[in-house]
Structure formats: structure tokens, C-alpha cells
Amino acid sequence: MDYDLTIENDLIEVFPADSGDITVDAARYSLLAGGKRLRPKMMYMTYQMLTGEDDVSCDVRYFATTLEMIHTYSLIHDDLPCMDNDDLRRGKPTCHKKYGEGVATLAGDLLLNTAMERLFRIILDKPEYAYACYKMASLAGGSGMIGGQSIDISSEGKKISLEKLYELQRKKTGALIETAIVTPYYLINKVDMNDPASDTVLDKLIRFAGHLGLAFQIRDDILDVDSDPATLGKSTGKDERDNKSTFVTLLGYDEAKVKLDNEIEMANQILDELAASGFKVDSYREMTEYLRKRKN
Ligand code: GRG
Secondary structure, three states, X not given: OOHHHHHHHHHHOOOOOOOOOHHHHHHHHHHOOOOOOHHHHHHHHHXXXXXXXXXXXXXXXXXXXXXXXXXXXXXXXHHOOOOOOOOEEOOEEOHHHHHOXXXXXXXXXXXXXXXXXXXXXXXXXXXXXXXXXXXXXXXXXXXXXXXXXXXXXXOOOOOOOHHHHHHHHHHHXXXXXXXXXXXXXXXXXOOOOXXXXXXXXXXXXXXXXXXXHHHHHHHHHHHHHHOOHHHHOOOOOHHHHOOOOOHHHHHOHHHHHHHHHHHHHHHHHHHHHHHHOOOOOHHHHHHHHHHHHOOO
């Protein structure tokens, strides 16, 4: 199955071209501007790992598209002058550079709202997906991504503790990565909502996601120092310029690389456990290696 083609085709269908509405055009512009599509890909990988199937179900594709919309909204809002004030995203002018701040704010809102509409819509047909929908909304919310962004904003210009940085990144970046990795499990299995950790496979997936989320973020901090805008598709050197606390500024460049290796190692140990239980983990093995070395 061609992941990239499937993801792109599913995204293209969400917002029509030439809609006649500038907010829809702006949302479409950012959603289709490229991007690595890591979160939908992780969703596909978990589904294939858990089911052993070569293809991915329509429902998983639906959730993957929804998650990419939430991710894209967060990037649009994060790039606004009132937040990170960035001109370049996914190798193109940011949404507000192209459409202005008002429309970009609305485009982000539209992406988030459409994602929520989709979650409610699918519960109408399939009430058994309610927990998956609830988890996606909550991990994107105050105890997840928005909560992480809130810590980020209130830490501007300050040196924060390493412990606080872990909390910030676990929420800001890690929460959506957890959604990506774990959602297929919720679609396939009935989970005891009062005691999700009693489910050993679920517990492994959540811990795996935690390590991958941290690895992703540490690499992101390293790339901000190591890379250039042409390769990365977004501006670099911003963390130092904005006096941000990152894994590189708090741990130092070399120690951050060691920490990245540790996170990948721990993620791989969980893959060993999943493999021992009979799950096919090959694509996730490739993903962990990719995250260690990615260039953009
Ligand atoms: C505005 C509510 C709100 C949240 C913003 C995601 C985020 C929170 C901010 C983005 C800033 C940033 C650099 C976060 C670090 C990690 C991250 C999410 C990077 C972008 O994700 P990629 O690399 O992007 O997967 P692509 O473009 O490939 O999809």
C-alpha cells in the first residue's frame, strides 16, 4: 500500500478546490502544503501491526485524515505573529503570510472544528468509537497539545527545569504522537476506561509513543541547530534567538544526542516485546531509525 498517495488523496477530498471561501482556501493551502505526514503514517503502521493486514481500513484512514487536520491547525496557529511568528512552513510561506492573520486564525479554527465535526459524525454511525474520539480530542486539548503550548508560551525567555521541559514536550508534541500510535488500538479493541493500563498491549503502545514523541522532539531541537531552512522547510536557529529552553540548550548538543539514542533504544525494547507477542514490528523499526536520523 502506498502510504503517501493514500494520505494525500484522502486529504485532498476534505476541502474542495476553488470553494469561493477564503478561509476554506487557506485551510486547504496549509493542509496540502506537503509535510511528512508522520502522524497518519504512524496510525497506518499501528493498524497493520495489530491486524497483520496489508491494507488500512477506511475508518483508520478517516481518523488519520482527522488527526492531520488537527496537526495542521496547530502549525498555522503556532506560526502566527502572536505565537512563534514564522514566515516559512513546509517550505512555503506560512498561512498568515499568504492570507493575512485574520484568515489564518480562522483557517486554523476551521481545521480544528472540522476535525471535531468528523469525530462526532463517526460516533453517530459507530458509537463504539466514542473512546477513540474522546482520546483524540483530549490529547489535542488542555491536558495535551494546547496545555503544552500554554507552558511553552508562559516559559518564553525563561530557563525552565529539565522536568518542566519534559512535561511541556510530552504534551505539546508527544500527545498527538500518542494519538497517532494508539488510536487504531481503540478502534479495534474495547478498553476499560477506568483502568486502561491493565491492558498490557495498550500500555506498551502508550509507553512506545512516549519514547517516540521525545525522540521526535529531541531530533527537532537538534535540527534547529544543525539544519538550514531549505532542507527543513521552516526557519532554523530560532530556539537560540528566542532564548528558548530546549533539549539542546538544557542538556548541551552532545548530551541531547545521547538522550535521543536512549529514547530510540527504549522504543526498540518495547518493539522487541511486541514482536515476542507475535506482532509484526518491521515498519516501526524503520520509523524509529528514521526518527533518530531524519533531516527534516
Ligand atoms: C497552537 C495549540 C497550538 C499548538 C502548537 C505543534 C505545535 C503546538 C507547535 C509547532 C512548533 C513546533 C516546532 C513543535 C515541535 C514539533 C513539531 C510538532 C513539529 C512539526 O511537526 P512535523 O515535523 O511537521 O511532523 P510536518 O510539517 O512534517 O507535518
